[in-house]
Amino acid sequence: MEEKRLGRSPWDRFRADRRAMVCLYILCLEILAVLLLPPLLGLEPNASDLEAGFWAPPSAQHPLGTDDVGRDLLARLLSGGQVSLFIGLSSAAISTALGVPLGLLAGYRRGAWEFWIMRLADIFQTFPSIVLVLCLVTVVGPSATNIVLVLGLLGWTGIARLVYGNTLAVREREYVLAAKGLGARTGTILRRNVLPNVISPVWCSIPLRAGRAILSESSLSFLGFGIRAPQASWGSMIQYASNLTVLTARPWVWLPPGLCIILTVLCLAGIGDGLRDALDPRFDGRRS
Amino acid sequence: MKRLIALLMAAVLALGLTACGGEKETAEQVTVRYGLSNAWDSLMPYNSPSGSNYTRIVCDKIYDRLAYVHADGTLDPRGAKSWESTDDGMAVLFHLDEKAAFHDGTPVTAQHWADTIALITNPDCPALGRGTFSVLAGTDSNGCAVAGEQLGAEAVDEYTLKLTFKSAITPEDFLLDKNRELYVLPTHLLADTEPADIMELDLWDAPVGSGPCKFVEEIPGSQLVLDINKDYQLGCPDFDQLVVTVIDKSNLLSSLISGDLDYYAFGGNLSMDDAETAKAGGIEVLEGEVPNTFYELMLNCETIPSAEVRRAIDLALDKEALCLQSTHGLGEPTATDVTPGTEYTCSLTWQRDVEGAKTLLEQGGYDGRTYTLACTSNRSGLAALMQQELAEVGMNVTIETVDSAALFSGMADGKYDMAIASHTPGALPLWFTESRLSESNNIFHIADLEPYTYYIDQIKSSSGWETRQVMLDKLQELLADQRPFIPLWFGRTLHAQSPTVDNIDYPSSSFSNENIWAWRMKEA
Numbered sequence: 001m002e003e004k005r006l007g008r009s010p011w012d013r014f015r016a017d018r019r020a021m022v023c024l025y026i027l028c029l030e031i032l033a034v035l036l037l038p039p040l041l042g043l044e045p046n047a048s049d050l051e052a053g054f055w056a057p058p059s060a061q062h063p064l065g066t067d068d069v070g071r072d073l074l075a076r077l078l079s080g081g082q083v084s085l086f087i088g089l090s091s092a093a094i095s096t097a098l099g100v101p102l103g104l105l106a107g108y109r110r111g112a113w114e115f116w117i118m119r120l121a122d123i124f125q126t127f128p129s130i131v132l133v134l135c136l137v138t139v140v141g142p143s144a145t146n147i148v149l150v151l152g153l154l155g156w157t158g159i160a161r162l163v164y165g166n167t168l169a170v171r172e173r174e175y176v177l178a179a180k181g182l183g184a185r186t187g188t189i190l191r192r193n194v195l196p197n198v199i200s201p202v203w204c205s206i207p208l209r210a211g212r213a214i215l216s217e218s219s220l221s222f223l224g225f226g227i228r229a230p231q232a233s234w235g236s237m238i239q240y241a242s243n244l245t246v247l248t249a250r251p252w253v254w255l256p257p258g259l260c261i262i263l264t265v266l267c268l269a270g271i272g273d274g275l276r277d278a279l280d281p282r283f284d285g286r287r288s
Numbered sequence: 289m290k291r292l293i294a295l296l297m298a299a300v301l302a303l304g305l306t307a308c309g310g311e312k313e314t315a316e317q318v319t320v321r322y323g324l325s326n327a328w329d330s331l332m333p334y335n336s337p338s339g340s341n342y343t344r345i346v347c348d349k350i351y352d353r354l355a356y357v358h359a360d361g362t363l364d365p366r367g368a369k370s371w372e373s374t375d376d377g378m379a380v381l382f383h384l385d386e387k388a389a390f391h392d393g394t395p396v397t398a399q400h401w402a403d404t405i406a407l408i409t410n411p412d413c414p415a416l417g418r419g420t421f422s423v424l425a426g427t428d429s430n431g432c433a434v435a436g437e438q439l440g441a442e443a444v445d446e447y448t449l450k451l452t453f454k455s456a457i458t459p460e461d462f463l464l465d466k467n468r469e470l471y472v473l474p475t476h477l478l479a480d481t482e483p484a485d486i487m488e489l490d491l492w493d494a495p496v497g498s499g500p501c502k503f504v505e506e507i508p509g510s511q512l513v514l515d516i517n518k519d520y521q522l523g524c525p526d527f528d529q530l531v532v533t534v535i536d537k538s539n540l541l542s543s544l545i546s547g548d549l550d551y552y553a554f555g556g557n558l559s560m561d562d563a564e565t566a567k568a569g570g571i572e573v574l575e576g577e578v579p580n581t582f583y584e585l586m587l588n589c590e591t592i593p594s595a596e597v598r599r600a601i602d603l604a605l606d607k608e609a610l611c612l613q614s615t616h617g618l619g620e621p622t623a624t625d626v627t628p629g630t631e632y633t634c635s636l637t638w639q640r641d642v643e644g645a646k647t648l649l650e651q652g653g654y655d656g657r658t659y660t661l662a663c664t665s666n667r668s669g670l671a672a673l674m675q676q677e678l679a680e681v682g683m684n685v686t687i688e689t690v691d692s693a694a695l696f697s698g699m700a701d702g703k704y705d706m707a708i709a710s711h712t713p714g715a716l717p718l719w720f721t722e723s724r725l726s727e728s729n730n731i732f733h734i735a736d737l738e739p740y741t742y743y744i745d746q747i748k749s750s751s752g753w754e755t756r757q758v759m760l761d762k763l764q765e766l767l768a769d770q771r772p773f774i775p776l777w778f779g780r781t782l783h784a785q786s787p788t789v790d791n792i793d794y795p796s797s798s799f800s801n802e803n804i805w806a807w808r809m810k811e812a
Contacts, residue, residue, distance in 0.1 A: 048676055050609055055561075069613060069669040142689070229668035229687045230675060242538040244545075245565040 013278040020274020023267040030264060034081035043075035046230045058252050065252045067240070071230075077256050080232035085264070087148050087233070088214035092206050094152025099159025100202060104190050106160065107167025107198075118164065121157040129154060130219060137225050144227050147220065151213045158209070159202055166198035173197075204276035211268035218261055234261050318527040318809060320789060323544070323552030325537035326692070327509040332492040333471040334408050334415040338693045341712065344468055344800035345553050346532060349514055351471035351497035352396065354382055355463045356803065359578050359795030361630070361715040363463055366522065367396065367472060367498075368449070371463075377456030377751070378425075379440070382449040387521035390474050391502045398443035403475035405441035405451075409433040413483035419728050420469035423462070425452040430728045455749050465716055468800040472498060500805045501530055510534050525807040527789075537666065544784055545569030555580075555797035556784035560616030563782055572785040575618075579627055579778035580798040582713040582720065583614065585674070586773050590733035591705045592659070596652030598771035601706075603645035604681040605674060607638050611777040614670055619779035624764050625720040627713040628778055632757060634764045638775075645681040658684040659705035662698055665689045667708050674708075699731050712798050713778060717747055717760045721767070732772040739766055786810075 014020055037043065048070035049062070056066040064073035106117040124132075136150045170176060171194065179189050214234070220226040221235030237257035240246045246253050326342045333347040354371075356364040368382040388396040405424070408415045411432045418431035425440030426433055433439050440452030453462070474496045481489060495503050500522070501514035512532040518524045535543055535552070541562055543549040555576075558566055563573050585605070587598055607621035624634035663671040671687045678685050685706070690698065698704045713719060724731055725740040734740070743763035750756040767773075783794035790810050793803045 046672065046676065048609075048673055050606075054613055067669070069673050071672075229689055230672035242536075243562070244538070244542045245562045248565060248568075 010278040014274050017274040017277060020270055020277075023270030023274070026263065027267040027271065030081065030260075030267075031085060034078045034085060038075060038078050043072060043078060045075040045079035045232055046071060055246075055250060055253070057250075064256055065250075067237075067253065069230075073237075073253065073256070076232040076237060077234075077260065080234045080237050080257060081260060083144050083227060083231060083233040084214050084217060084235065084261070087144060087151065087217045088210040088264070088268075090148045091151035091155060091213040092210035094148065095155035095209055096159055096202060096206055098153070098156035100163050100195075100199070102156065103160035103163025104167055104194060104198070107164040108171050108186070108190055108194060114164075117160065121160055124154060124157045130216070133216060133220065134223070134225055137220060142220075142225055142228055144231065144233075147217055147227065151216055155209060155213070159205060162201055162205060163198050166201065167194055170194050170197045200279035201276070203279055204272050207268040207272035207275070211265040211272075214261060214264060214268075234258075317529055319529040319531055320525075320527050320550045320807070320809075321548065322530055322532045323535045323540050323549040324532055325535065325540060325552070327534045328512070329693075330492070331495045331503070331506065331512075332487060334417060334473075335487050335492070336416055338696070339417050340692065341554065341800050345797070345802065346512060347471060347497075347499075348468075348801050349499055349501040349530065349532075349804060350495055350503055351473070351499045352388060353467055353470055353472075353801065355467050356801055357464060357467050357796065357799045358793070359576075359580065359799060361464060363460060363467075367401075371459040373459055374450075375452070377458065379450055379452040380457075380459040380462060381444065382451070382459075384447040384449060385521045386447050387519075388498055389519060389521075390476075390498045391496045391517060392474070392477075394474065394476055396472055396498045397446050398449040399446075400475050401449045401472050402441045402443045404471070404473040406433070406439055407473070407475065407478065407483060407486065409439060409441075410483045414487055417469060419723070419726075420466050422728075423453050423455075423457065423466070425454055427454075429726065455745075456751060457748075461716055464714060465719065474498075500524065504529070520805050522805045524805055526809050527807070530804070541566055541569075541571075541784060544787070545571060547787075550788045551786040551792060552784075553797055553802075554800075555781070555792075555794035556786065557798075558782040558784045560618050560782060566782075566784050571787060574783045574785060574794065576780045576783060576795050578629060578780070578795060579620075579713050580781050580795065581619075581710050581779040582622075582625065582627070583611075583708065583710045583776040583779065584625070584720075584773050585776060586699055586707045586709055586732060587771065588699065588702055588705045588733050589735065589772050590702055593735075594652035594654070595770050596648045597654050598652075598774075599769075600645040600648035600652060600654070600681065601678065601683070602771050602774045603639070603641045603648065604678050604683065605774065605776070606640045606677055607776055608640075609677075610670060610673055611779070613673055614667075615777070615779040618781065619777045621777045622775045623768065625713075625767075625773075625775050626717060626760065626764065627715060627719065630715040630717075631753065632717040632760055634761065636764055636768055642681055649682060654683065656682075656684065658686055660688055660703075661685045662688045662690055662695050662704040662707040664692055664695060664708075670708060696731070702733055712800070717756060718744055721763065722748075724773070734770075734772050 049066060049072065050070050052062055052066050052070060054066065054068055054070050056062060058065045062072050064077060067073055067076065102117050106114045132154060133150055137147060140146045176189060176193050179193050217226060217233060218235030218238065221233055221239055226236050227233050234257040238254045241254035324342060328343040328346040329338050330336045330343060331350065333351055336343040352367040354366060354368045356366045367384060367388055369385045370383045372381050374381050384396065384398055390396060405421060407413055408418050409421050409427055409431055421427050421431040422429050426437040428434055442450050444450045477491060477496060478486060500517050500520045502517050504513040504515050506512045514530045516524050516528055516530065540552040541558065544552060558573060566573050592598055611619045611621045620628065621638055623636040623638035626632050626634040661671050661674065668687060668689050675685045675687060688704065695707050699707050711720065722744055723729055725737055725744060727737060730737060743759055743766065746759040747756050747763065750759060786792060788810055790808045791806045
């Protein structure tokens with residue numbers, strides 16, 4: 001059984017994880033829906049239908065009803081999904097692109113590199129992240145691109161720490177010492193010998209980080225510091241729920257974006273778990 | 289003997305218990321919890337950068353004013369018991385209430401009022417909002433005292449204050465227009481301070497006023513604890529303390545329903561949309577009868593220099609839909625800033641004409657540039673609706689969501705091209721235009737104010753209603769032709785009644801004064 005498992009590729013092991021596959025399918029469906037449905041159905045997220053009225057309940061014409069300006073909530077849900085998923089995935093990519101090389105350098109080079117990179121990470125982590133994000137978004141202005149940049153640039157510390165810890169262990173392994181002895185350059189050693197052996201946990205953390213970024217964008221939008229009107233995001237849509245009347249009498253307004261956020265974050269977490277199991281050759285396929 | 293001792297002990301015990309009970313009763317403080325959606329920015333009324341109603345409503349508690357203004361424009365005595373016009377309407381005598389006293393026990397005299405005005409109009413004093421005093425003789429258009437001229441504020445005797453004006457004005461018109469900006473300061477505590485250093489005093493961290501409440505403590509921007517001034521000349525409510533807490537606007541109603549608040553400013557304002565929720569939560573709701581909000585679209589005439597383009601924006605807007613979105617049926621679209629229901633009228637009507645707007649844009653040479661529309665976050669829906677309507681005529685607009693202070697400073701600095709703002713309307717014909725079409729507050733960036741100020745001066749100097757109305761019509765025609773701002777609608781409001789406090793004059797709260805001395809706790 002163990003041999004059989006060790007002989008399979010990570011992708012085969014991931015595919016064998018039914019829960020992770022379901023999460024992946026749902027996320028892919030969600031991405032396809034937010035990208036394809038608006039042009040296919042001719043949905044216009046920023047156009048008001050004054051005949052339908054403001055806060056109209058779900059109807060055949062507007063399956064999820066309309067918002068405070070008479071805009072179709074289904075169109076805004078799909079358009080908001082594009083923004084939220086873009087923010088989540090892009091900021092996770094930026095964090096990874098920054099965190100991996102910094103963690104590798106700190107762990108492999110040690111000395112001044114280790115001191116400055118890890119102290120910088122400490123400094124970043126001492127600030128309450130939401131406060132820091134709020135301040136930066138206020139300074140640079142609320143837009144989807146700026147939020148991606150701020151969340152991405154502030155999220156590198158976790159990944160850098162992860163890579164740094166693993167690099168410390170790997171740098172003393174025989175194959176690294178051998179490469180060093182054969183005169184390989186630092187860049188080559190890091191790329192060929194160290195990175196492939198420390199990257200597995202990073203793959204697992206990317207979906208989780210994307211989920212966290214979606215939640216951060218939602219929090220920012222809920223606090224009124226999110227993306228710029230009239231653009232929608234799931235976070236800005238659930239902001240309507242801060243009004244007592246909307247919260248109690250108009251669940252169709254905030255429930256769909258709320259459910260989408262929960263579903264997406266759960267799927268990303270499921271994919272992260274699946275990747276962790278698939279990339280760990282010692283994992284026997286049973287969950288604790 | 290045993291019985292006697294037992295009786296004695298019982299008596300002592302009973303006396304002790306009675307004493308304990310008495311002590312408990314006197315120690316119990318009755319507190320009214322008061323909600324405010326935005327923080328005050330200063331407890332010194334002449335040092336508020338925003339000059340907002342939030343600061344005014346807080347200062348209204350600590351400091352005294354000359355009169356109490358009702359929502360319908362009628363006046364009641366407050367710091368002044370009565371007033372009379374004198375010198376052919378060029379001056380007003382205010383007969384002050386002899387019972388008025390500062391919280392430190394010093395009686396409030398006419399000299400305090402005269403000294404306050406002299407201090408604030410002193411050019412060396414870094415006071416904010418002194419434009420209020422520009423109507424007084426001996427001041428310039430910014431409200432600064434002019435050297436060598438007699439300032440129009442003097443104490444005739446201990447309790448008679450005389451204000452002399454640049455042009456004739458009735459006491460009622462003066463109070464309707466300026467009362468909310470006029471506070472008496474404890475000038476006896478400022479005697480040893482240079483005017484330039486007044487704002488630096490520690491006194492403003494724990495202010496002493498002569499209003500219906502005394503300062504106790506403050507958590508800046510968050511909470512203000514006030515004790516009731518039991519010696520206030522108009523009486524005092526039957527509670528001991530007022531705690532003002534800043535709570536987000538969206539949580540005010542839920543806090544009132546849950547019992548975390550007893551009342552919230554201004555007047556328990558409630559939208560039509562929230563009325564059912566309030567009723568379901570056991571809150572009684574009353575409909576306001578007079579307009580208490582005026583919405584306008586401010587325009588930057590420097591970045592939108594063409595009057596045709598500005599008129600095109602006016603024609604492009606569907607004010608009916610905008611008004612409905614904002615007021616849910618409790619408002620009337622308008623083409624003018626003249627408040628409906630007052631003695632002054634305006635015959636201008638509004639209309640939406642998309643084709644007309646397109647033609648005007650062409651005539652005005654609109655080059656397709658993108659304008660910036662600033663609004664506060666709670667009006668982003670309104671801005672989005674405007675953006676769509678302007679896009680329909682071919683005008684590009686981006687929305688910037690900012691806080692109220694940034695909105696006004698951004699307009700003043702010329703950062704934004706347009707901004708949505710609302711105001712509390714007044715009964716006077718120049719309640720809106722006089723302050724905004726002046727050199728000191730040219731927020732619309734009008735290149736030449738002279739045509740406007742000509743009519744404004746004519747209206748101010750006209751003695752009869754008829755002449756004023758004629759001049760007002762001419763001013764409104766000029767405004768309609770040049771459109772430095774776009775009047776949108778006048779709105780009324782609903783008032784969520786306090787479940788615990790009676791006798792609140794809800795509608796008058798919009799005028800930044802509250803009859804707190806008359807508030808009474810409801811029977812449990």
